[in-house]
Amino acid sequence: MxxxxxxxxxxxxxxxxxxxxxxxxxxxxxxxxxxxxxxxxxxxxxxxxAILDLSRWMELLESGYDWDYPIEPQASGNSYMRHARAKVLGGCSSHNSAIAFWAPKENLDDWAAGGAAGWSAAECYPFYRKLETALDTTAEAEAPGRGTDGPVTIRTVGDQDPCGVALLEACEQVGLPTTPFNTGRTVHRGANWFQVNAKPDGSRSSxxxxxxxxxxxxxxxxxxxxxxxxxxxxxxxxxxxxxxxxxxxxxxxxxxxxxxxxxxxxxxxxxxxxxxxxxxxxxxxxxxxxxxxxxxxxxxxxxxxxxxQDHPEGLVQWEALQPMPTASTQWWQIGIFAGAEGRSTPDLMFHYGSVPFDLNLTRYGYPSSENAFCLTPNVTGARSKGTVRLSTRGYQDKPKVDPRYFSHEHDREVMIRGIRVAREIAAAPALKEWVGTELAPGDAAATDEELFEYIRTTHNTVYHPSxxxxxxxxxxxxxxxxxxxxxxxxxxxxxxxxxxxxxxxxxxxxxxxxxxxxxxxxxxxxxx
CATH class of the missing domain: 3.50.50.60 (FAD/NAD(P)-binding domain)
Known part of the structure; x- marks a missing residue:
């Protein structure tokens, strides 16, 4: 230039x-x-x-590539939580774990019905196809037809994680079958390896x-x-x-x-x-x-x-009885949906991490381990809504970000259920050779009140402010x-x-x- x-x-x-x-x-x-x-x-x-190698994405949190926004004190949430916002070309697509989803049809149709005319799934899906080259999609009659010549490469993460393989079997055992993602059909209850916007060499397709x-x-x-x-x-x-x-x-x-x-x-x-x-x-x-x-x-x-709006995220973490993988595409390779009955979209989602994620735990003395794995339940349709406001009229000053996490009872109920579902998965026979001590929240948290107190003080976010x-x-x-x-x-x-x-x-x-x-x-x- x-x-x-x-x-x-x-x-x-x-x-x-x-x-x-x-x-x-x-x-x-x-x-x-x-x-x-x-x-x-x-x-x-x-x-x-540091940016392009997707496997290094967790190094970017609270780094020089992160605006690292604190949040306002929370009446019912973790006041110490920070919002990672990317400070690099490509924005959060250069900073995240590159998990790639088309929005469910129901979400987009709700946008259109609520006043965003022209944003139904039928009108948006052609633009998903335009942007992507999908390398390994699942052919199903219901699939909307994936893109083949767009700039963004989307592929399914491999299965080179034996704990992850066992986790998917455990999900099957508790009624969460292995189900393909991004087929045009909304997954209400099921699990699978994620699709990611990344190239076969492990670099980002940001x-x-x-x-x-x-x-x-x-x-x-x-x-x-x-x-x-x-x-x-x-x-x-x-x-x-x-x-x-x-x-x-x-x-x-x-x-x-x-x-x-x-x-x-x-x-x-x-x-x-x-x-x-x-x-x-x-x-x-x-x-x-x-x-x-x-x-x-x-x-x-x-x-x-x-x-x-955001996706608040909890954490259930276990010490692993066998060595966890030492290499991964991006360390968070499996998604699990466990929706409540009577809903058109799932209200509960998990990310499986093949690494410990104690970002918000150490201040409270929870034990950790270098050989651990976790499930992170998140509330997919959180009803708590917050604000962004100026702190001053100076461009260099950080704004006031107030998500008002768990100010709506619905979000508390879903998150408590999420911890219980995570424990149910961990107790399935397929994970018997993998699940050691529950490091967090641990055996001391059993009642709804105890579980929510743990969530209130330690929860994180999936970094999706919108x-x-x-x-x-x-x-x-x-x-x-x-x-x-x-x-x-x-x-x-x-x-x-x-x-x-x-x-x-x-x-x-x-x-x-x-x-x-x-x-x-x-x-x-x-x-x-």
């Missing part, structure tokens, strides 16, 4: 080089007649094995490596890494509504503020925490809150920063974004990332966030 002089102007400016932003920028720049600038506050991941790396030579695509957005630029002088004209950035040395302008549109893809933060710093958000922190109100948008700038019907004041991802009340701005989900999907949302980026680029290119 030739040296860039500021102020700089492009047809499209994408603020946030994460999971959706990379997809948006790559698809828009397929048109050689337009210029696109992709802005990422973190470094590039090109040639960086949004950056799939969409951006092959296209860095495009003369119409400029990728700025290390530039952090301070605010969106707003023109309030033109007749009609305010117009977003680009962004003011801080240079990598933080010494200078520079402007990047968009002739056509600006796309905000900064994620469910930094997205609403940047909107509020730009004067778009709940008016009373903006005035409290000294930000001039441009648009009173009460839904910005509301509706924060829904804070949700899309919805034009007359829904709490939905800041239209169904074509345009921010209401201004011109020239769309939002494309996990924040626009009306409700968090049941499964890991990374591939759905890429799909949102694909759809955003499609809306723009079709002029809708």
């Amino acid at each position: 030739p040296p860039l002089s500021f102020p700089a102007e492009f047809d499209y400016v994408v603020v946030g080089g994460g999971t959706a932003g990379c997809a948006v920028a790559a698809r828009l720049s397929e048109d050689a007649d337009v210029s696109v600038c992709l802005i990422e506050a973190g470094p590039s991941d090109v040639g960086d094995d 949004a950056s490596s799939a969409y951006i790396h092959p296209n860095l030579s495009r003369p119409n695509l400029t990728v700025l890494t290390g530039y952090r957005a301070e605010k969106l630029n707003v023109d309030t002088t033109a007749p009609g509504r305010p117009r977003i004209t680009g962004a003011r950035l801080r240079t990598p040395d933080t010494r200078h503020a520079v402007n990047v302008s968009a002739r056509r549109e600006t796309i905000l893809s900064a994620g469910a925490i930094d997205g609403p933060k940047l909107l509020m710093l730009s004067g778009i958000g709940p008016a009373d809150h903006l005035r409290e922190v000294g930000v001039e109100v441009v648009v009173d948008a009460p839904g910005v920063g509301e509706n924060l 829904c804070t700038v949700k899309m919805g019907a034009d007359d829904d004041r709490m939905a800041p974004v239209t169904s074509t991802l345009k921010l209401k009340g201004v011109d020239g701005l769309r939002v494309a990332d996990g924040s626009v989900m009306p409700d968090l999907i049941t499964v890991n949302p990374c591939i759905t966030t890429m799909m949102i980026g694909e759809r955003c680029a499609d809306f723009i290119r079709r002029g809708v």
Whole structure:
């Protein structure tokens, strides 16, 4: 890329080089007649094995590649928990365990029925197919037809983990049969090896490596890494509504503020925490809150920063009686669904880890072991909802993230059941040669009250904050974004990332966030 002089102007400016932003920028720049600038506050991941080697993903938590957001004190949750948000090109697709799911049909159809017109499964599934190359799908009559020539490689994790093999047999023994994933049929009760967006050599097929790396030579695509957005630029002088004209950035040395302008549109893809933060710093958000922190109100948008949803995660951990694997694709290779009766989607999911995961346990003195495995129950349809708010009007200051974990009784009940189901699986005959001492929560936690006290103090998250700038019907004041991802009340701005989900999907949302980026680029290119 030739040296860039500021102020700089492009047809499209994408603020946030994460999971959706990379997809948006790559698809828009397929048109050689337009210029696109992709802005990422973190470094590039090109040639960086710390990022690209998927097996090393847990090293990234609380590292220099992590914004590492604390949360506000929780009345019924773990106040010490931290939200990992990626500070690197590719966003959380460069930072996560790469578990790859299409959203269940029921989730997407609920989005459409709730006011996000055009986002039903029938309308979204073609964009999943467009983004992926699925290497080893299961052929079933119900399958929606997997993609074969998209940029993102999706494949099934291998079975080179004997404890994992025994775990799947144990699941069968307690009524959770081995069931293929990503077939177009929602798995209500069942287990299997995960599919991951990773190449056969073990490297990530992240949004950056799939969409951006092959296209860095495009003369119409400029990728700025290390530039952090301070605010969106707003023109309030033109007749009609305010117009977003680009962004003011801080240079990598933080010494200078520079402007990047968009002739056509600006796309905000900064994620469910930094997205609403940047909107509020730009004067778009709940008016009373903006005035409290000294930000001039441009648009009173009460839904910005509301509706924060996540998948809270518990942990049941055992010492292993046999040596656990010393190599793995990404150490979290099996998923288990154990939904309650009477639901269309499962309300309980587990990730199986072939390594200890004591991130939130050591402060309370729980024993650990280097040779351990765990099951992490998570509430897939949590009803507790929180907020993202500004702490100050300074762009460098971390926002206030308040998930309000377990403020809804439903989430407590599902998580308690999750611990009991995990113990039931561990007690099955197939795991007799593997399960040693239960390290956490341990034998002392037996009643519902004891189990929830353990969860309340030690729970984690599956790192899926979403829904804070949700899309919805034009007359829904709490939905800041239209169904074509345009921010209401201004011109020239769309939002494309996990924040626009009306409700968090049941499964890991990374591939759905890429799909949102694909759809955003499609809306723009079709002029809708």
